[in-house]
Amino acid sequence: MASDNAAPTGLLIIGASQSGVQLAISLRALGFEEHITLLGEENHRPYQRPALSKEWLQGEVGNESLIFRSAEYWDEHNVTLVKDQRITEIRKNPDGSGVAVAESGAEFPFKRLALTVGARARKLAVDGADLAGVVYLRNADDALALKAMVGDATDIVVIGGGFIGLEAASSLKKMGKNVVLLEHGPRLVGRAVGEATAEYFLDAHRSRGLDIRLGARISRFVPAATHDGGKAVSGVEVTVGGGTAAGGAAGEGTGAEGTAAEVIPAQIVLVGIGVIPNTELAEQMGLAVDNGIVVDSHALASDGTTVAVGDCANMPNPVPGSPAGERIRLESVNNAIEHAKVAAYSLMGRREDYAGIPWFWSNQADLKLQIAGLSMGFDQTVVRRDDERGKFSVLYYRKGRIIAADCVNAPLDFMAVKNALAKRQNIPADTAEAAAAVADPAVQLKTLAV
Ligand SMILES: Cc1cc2nc3c(=O)[nH]c(=O)nc-3n(C[C@H](O)[C@H](O)[C@H](O)COP(=O)(O)OP(=O)(O)OC[C@H]3O[C@@H](n4cnc5c(N)ncnc54)[C@H](O)[C@@H]3O)c2cc1C
Structure with a gap:
């Protein structure tokens, strides 16, 4: 698999998740004959993320149901799966071939390269951010860490009123936890939905008993000593302003000045404040990057040979009839799948447009x-x-x-x-x-x- 001086061969897909998996599947369906290496830094077989904040977290589905394809499938389709290798450097030749170098020193030569490197959780920089019990939810390791802690926790603060925060908060509440959701902005779900939908979700969640506080300003995570001499989170110090106070009905604003700081007890703080596209490899390769790896309507990056797909890619708005030049980076399963199909055509030397209309789902209670x-x-x-x-x-x-x-x-x-x-x-x-x-x-x- 890895080799120091091997001749460039086959396609190397960096990122073994929704986009990378779909790219490999689509290429084989189109008759791509060269060898494919599907490589990822996670030490898990490629799995689906959506259930991590929903059915899987609630214990309604097990680990196996998240796995995309069996080991036999990859063998039969001549796809080498490489886990636990983080690529840190790419040396690329003008013809599109090159070598990807992992942190471990292993080298992966390629004739063509696909970047399906996705995005990572945005970190919240406040005092106490590194305390035990402060967690994120982007990948399986995050989800396993959260699940391992949930049993012992009674109080959980979720930071971020976007899709992940709302899904996880709903799941954790259903699991019997006291959940407080803190959102920095004046409404839920940021710019992903319009005002009316945001208001609907606020009312609907509050009427289901979820404690949501808008306009939340977090000053620090409060530490407590643990029995083994370490430090774990015990609460979140927050000032709530411009939204409503605990359990209050929508519309009972507390004013721009905010309330006095209070500490909300929490043995777990789950931070879900959005993601950052993984563009470092593209930048190092000299590819155009602007809120994601800039690609054309055929998923080709600015070098004309590398494809970039899914959460990491910034592409022309694919909706037919949208204004020329309008660009977007989408974070959804449907986009990862459809975008990968476009990229597969490009790697086959064909130029096809994004088929279908982007769509998205989010289940919250x-x-x-x-x-x-x-x-x-x-x-x-x-x-x-x-x-x-x-x-x-x-x-x-x-x-x-x-x-x-x-x-x-x-x-x-x-x-x-x-x-x-x-x-x-x-x-x-x-x-x-x-x-x-x-x-x-x-x-x-x-x-x-x-
Ligand atoms: C908890 C959760 C719930 C979600 N729920 C929904 C939902 O309900 N509906 C929906 O449509 N979407 C949902 N999504 C979003 C959806 O899962 C993503 O849009 C999708 O996973 C994007 O796929 P991707 O392959 O482009 O990127 P990712 O899934 O981010 O995968 C990128 C992979 O590349 C790897 N990688 C990155 N850099 C390197 C490197 N240098 N070397 C090696 N490997 C690397 C990463 O570790 C990762 O495994 C959810 C996401 C999460 C986290």
């Missing part, structure tokens, strides 16, 4: 969010809600055309918008009458697509 399309740049929204049935959707428009929808427990709305986008149809809402029809949950959205 009984709230099943599905997002179709990309809402960036919207200038109009229409809300459809059916509180009796617990359904809620927001449709996003740009210049009169539907571009996306957030749908909570509303799979038919999700499918209607996803299909309309794929067929380049509109679900018009440009007159009061049309908008009223879109907003009416008794009207099936698919009947409005034109």
Whole structure:
């Protein structure tokens, strides 16, 4: 597998996760005949991440169900799986071939290179950040560490009201823990959803008993001595301002000045404040990098030979009809899969566009969010809600055309918008009458697509 002076051969995929796995599978499906090395730094067989904050954390599914493919599958498809090797240097020739060097000193020669290196958890730099009990949730080791601690904990603080924070907080609450979720911003889920969806989630989670505090300013993690002489986290010192106080209903703002600092008890602090794309190897190779590895619509990096796929890649907005030059970095399973298929074509010498419409899901307690399309740049929204049935959707428009929808427990709305986008149809809402029809949950959205 590794060799000092071996001639460049085959394809080396750095990053053995959703994108890397899909790239290898798609290449074999397309008839790619050269040898493939699928290499990753984690000491696990490639696994799916989404359940780590949901079903797996709650013990509803076991480790094996997360594994992508069996060892036999990789053998049969002539893919060498390399675990536990972190690539730290890439020496590349102008023809695209080269050698990747691991921290261990092992060398992996390649004829073509794919970077599917994903992203890593953003760290929170406050006093006490290195105390035992302060954890993140990006990979299996993080998840195993969290699970090992959960049994003994009664109080958990989750920092970050994005998808991972909300999913994990919902799971931990379901597991009987006292959970307080602290969000720095004035609303949940940052810019990933619009205001109406963020408000809906805030109300829905609070009405399910989750203690969410917005406008939270964390000053430090409070240490306590452990029986073995070490230090572990025992609480989070926080000032809450611009949002609502503990257990308060939405709208009971405490003012911009904030409350006096308080310490919220916690034996575990789970930090979920977003990710940083892993671009260091690309930078070292001289590839263009800008919030991810810059790629064209065929997943080719700026050298024209390396492909970069998934969470690590910054690509042209793939939605048909989106403004020229608009770029985006997506963090989702669907994107990793579709983007890998595009890259596989490129490695086969074909140029194909991203097929399908980007979509995303997030399960939080009984709230099943599905997002179709990309809402960036919207200038109009229409809300459809059916509180009796617990359904809620927001449709996003740009210049009169539907571009996306957030749908909570509303799979038919999700499918209607996803299909309309794929067929380049509109679900018009440009007159009061049309908008009223879109907003009416008794009207099936698919009947409005034109
Ligand atoms: C807890 C959790 C829940 C999620 N839930 C959902 C969900 O519900 N829906 C959804 O659509 N998406 C979800 N996601 C996001 C989804 O899992 C990611 O978008 C997807 O994993 C991206 O795949 P990737 O292969 O591009 O990157 P990653 O999964 O980040 O994989 C990159 C791999 O490359 C390895 N690597 C990096 N640098 C090196 C190096 N120098 N040498 C060797 N190896 C390296 C990393 O260790 C990693 O294994 C979730 C993510 C997490 C963490």
